[in-house]
Amino acid sequence: MKNRTGLTCTALLAACALAGCGYLPGTGDGTRTVTVWLMKGSASDGFVKRFTSEFESGHKNIKLDVRIQEWGGIGAKVTSALRSGDGPDLIEVGNTQVAMYAQSGGLRDLTLESVRDLGSKDWLPGLADPGSIDGAQYGIPWYAANRVVIYNKDLFRAAGITEPPKTRAQWIKDTGQLNQAGRQGIYLAGQDWYTLSGFIWDEGGELADEDAGNYTGALDSQAAIRGMDFYKQLQDLGRGPKNADEAHPQQAGVFARGDVAQIIAVPGTAQTILKSNPQLKGKLGFFPIPGRTAAKPSAVFTGGSDLIIPDKAHDGDAAVEVVEALAGRKWQTELARTMSYVPNKTTLAGVVNGDEGTAAMAVGAARGRATPNSPRWAAVEADNPIKPYMTEVLTGQDAATAAKKASRRLTDELVDR
Missing domain, CATH: 3.40.190.10 (Periplasmic binding protein-like II)
Structure with a gap:
């Protein structure tokens, strides 16, 4: 993994x-x-x-x-x-x-x-x-193993939210409501590209398109850009760094402070949270990352x-x-x-x-996906162009222009040498 x-x-x-x-x-x-x-x-x-x-x-x-x-x-x-x-x-x-x-x-x-x-x-x-x-x-x-939403049940109750959201629209609404209640609705780092991948797939997009074993970066498709747009909506509701991933700082430590209502992580992260703050025992809940409709959750990276x-x-x-x-x-x-x-x-x-x-x-x-099935994908992750692309969009650069640049870099990395 x-x-x-x-x-x-x-x-x-x-x-x-x-x-x-x-x-x-x-x-x-x-x-x-x-x-x-x-x-x-x-x-x-x-x-x-x-x-x-x-x-x-x-x-x-x-x-x-x-x-x-x-x-x-x-x-x-x-x-x-x-x-x-x-x-x-x-x-x-x-x-x-x-x-x-x-x-x-x-x-x-x-x-x-x-x-x-x-x-x-x-x-x-x-x-x-x-x-x-x-x-x-x-x-x-x-x-x-895949990501879910880990949430603080006490903060949800204090904000008047009685059950976890099942759609993206409700998720955005609930996260805004948590912010209004004086708490941080979500912590989402700017370069969590695994989570972004799920949103892109949920929109029908791809990280890269494959044709007869050849891969071409596809972050500039309309579907992929819609996935990035939703990521931006959600990230704008939180206070995570726009130029770092979920490990810098470790998001479990941020959540363990007790004033953050949600993070997106594998469920095992809860053990790290509780080790940092045992007072959260019994207060943590989990729900699948919501999809566009209540009929099915979001696609996720597996x-x-x-x-x-x-x-x-x-x-x-x-x-x-x-x-x-x-x-x-x-x-x-x-x-x-x-x-x-x-x-x-x-x-x-x-x-x-x-x-x-x-x-x-x-x-x-059940809606899990993996990264493009290229033997060169490991080279992509060594110097991942998706991460700076996300930061560029989150800091106000034009999404289409940034996506085209990142897609070209992906294509270059995926060329079979």
């Missing part, structure tokens, strides 16, 4: 060499060992132990060797493993990273398994779409992870069995409830109904 908001190579590689990161041979009795790389923080130690124990009990001829990886430097490490054939049999990757790895030609095509055994028709689009390259499914959705199998995996067939278990109903339910994630299928959204924040996230996830 990015930011991995949303992600030491030398030390990791050295440790890997000592431990033997490649295939671990069987014991001579027909047992196969599947080496799995999972990312730090994606699953608790307890989940990994429970899954390993139960999977091995049901698959007497397969042993799991699960190795936790750091996000820092993982791109180079995975790419090297795919090329060498000496890496693991199964790898967790960020959903928007699949295209980059697929470009190397080192991934196993899992299209047959995804259709036959994994019920792909119900997958969340924000996980499934970036895992699909040129019609082939290389990434199998594992879990998702972060999360997919599972990939190297084409040169020593035991790819056994790795497929592990993927089928991790992506199946039982362990999707277990992971979602353990980690407060959205499970990989829309039909499983109900398993998190007991958690207000995750339930709100699951509603939005």
Whole structure:
């Protein structure tokens, strides 16, 4: 997941060499060992132990060797493993990273398994779409997370607002009403481009258009400009910096002061807020980012992870069995409830109904999207032209002119070199 908001190579590689990161041979009795790389923080130690124990009990001829990886430097490490054939049999990757790895030609095509055994028709689009390259499914959705609105229930009540808004128009009205009540209606930083992306998609626009694998920046379309216009309306009602993103300063700390009514963030941010200000315990609520109509919430950026199998995996067939278990109903339910994630299928959204924040996230996830499925998108984010574009519009520059300039920069970054 990015930011991995949303992600030491030398030390990791050295440790890997000592431990033997490649295939671990069987014991001579027909047992196969599947080496799995999972990312730090994606699953608790307890989940990994429970899954390993139960999977091995049901698959007497397969042993799991699960190795936790750091996000820092993982791109180079995975790419090297795919090329060498000496890496693991199964790898967790960020959903928007699949295209980059697929470009190397080192991934196993899992299209047959995804259709036959994994019920792909119900997958969340924000996980499934970036895992699909040129019609082939290389990434199998594992879990998702996306932004919701976290709000202060006491401030809403004090302003006479009895329920969360379900439309953009009502959201704008309620936020203005919160301001009139003497509180800050919303904190929204000027360069929160993930949130902007959702507004652009909700209007029918795109960050970039694709044609036969070639991408062209599309921030200057009328739909994309409408999305930016709504972002500006909302940001104008708050007091966030126009030239910084949500991490500068950390918006959780701003909200924790107790006088800000709303922020847009993943539900897990609530734990950071409560750590800073325990007096807010019991006062935090969550609702999906409102859409243009009450019929459906806004589109949102989906972060999360997919599972990939190297084409040169020593035991790819056994790795497929592990993927089928991790992506199946039982362990999707277990992971979602353990980690407060959205499970990989829309039909499983109900398993998190007991958690207000995750339930709100699951509603939005049904309309989740990922960034353009270009292997060069990581280069875009390294020097993201969307951020200065947002600042230019928020500080009064002409939106159409700024959008054209940003679109040209996006196109230049996305050219396949």
